[in-house]
Amino acid sequence: MATSNRIAEVAAAVGEPARAAMLAALMDGRALTATELAGVAAVTPQTASSHLARLSTVGLIAVEKQGRHRYHRLAGPEVARMIESVMQIAGGVPRQRPPRRVGPKDAALREARTCYDHLAGALGVGIADALRTSGAVEIAGDAAVLTGIGRARMQDLGILAPETHGARPVCRPCLDWSERRLHLAGVLGAAICAHALERSWVRRRPGTRALEVTPAGRIGFRDAFGVDHAAG
Incomplete structure (x- = not known):
């Protein structure tokens, strides 16, 4: 305690x-x-x-x-979650007048970045929205669940192993620093990020958390998740 x-x-x-x-x-x-x-x-x-x-x-x-x-x-992810929350508060505190934009000024960070071990920014939020719309993920408040349909789909895509063990939540919503909407963390979020990096759908930008979505990624994210707006 x-x-x-x-x-x-x-x-x-x-x-x-x-x-x-x-x-x-x-x-x-x-x-x-x-x-x-x-x-x-x-x-x-x-x-x-x-x-x-x-x-x-x-x-x-x-x-x-x-x-x-x-x-x-x-x-661990709980530390990353704390740091991300502090960033949200620090970036949203008004000084003389309310800021017109929240989150990072860097357009690349706003588009796609890592949040510890999962995808964030417009790309991460877009994936979460797509999975939610398709019924693969259900989100209610601070809780999220990967449905049976979603698990089968992730396994077919080679993103998630048939058996997921450990104390870490399989799926957890994470409030996005720049979008102020939810992206996905937990085992599923980490697996999607690792899959994207391994397939070269995204590549790390030197000296920053920002990610570049590759031409292969634009196709991969569209085919896997129905996300059409991801751009490098």
Whole structure:
């Protein structure tokens, strides 16, 4: 159970600008070295190590060692969900007058990006809408379910394995930062994103969470989900 002290500890860890920059950089689901994160946060490697230790202590990041290198990643989807929520609040707070646009200014980020391990932006919302309209997914409030029709369809497409195990929800709605509508997270959201990357339907844009939809992706997303508006 979360105590007020624990809440304050997590909030303080997120509330430092360099640490916030590091957490945002890890939102694309990849693991980065301390040197890479130091560059993102514009701090020295020594300072970055101190920040990363703080984030690890409060359970916001996990560290994996591979050979001589140590890689840092978000501790789990619940951390990504928290960071995305903070981004929504930070981007929507008016200063002198209400902003005319919410979410990122970068058009590429608005069109398609990763939200931890699933697709977001107009592309992610479009897929969620299409699956909902076809009856593959049912969404009610903060809950979502992959229907029998939807599961069979995802298996036929090679997106989802016949058996899905683990404590993580198979399907969960996630409020999109830029669209302010729902895209899909959970096992299904991660599987769709992984499938798109493996098939080169999307490719990562260097130095950002933005994704480029390829010509193959325009065909793939249309055939698999009926999403026609995805464009690179």
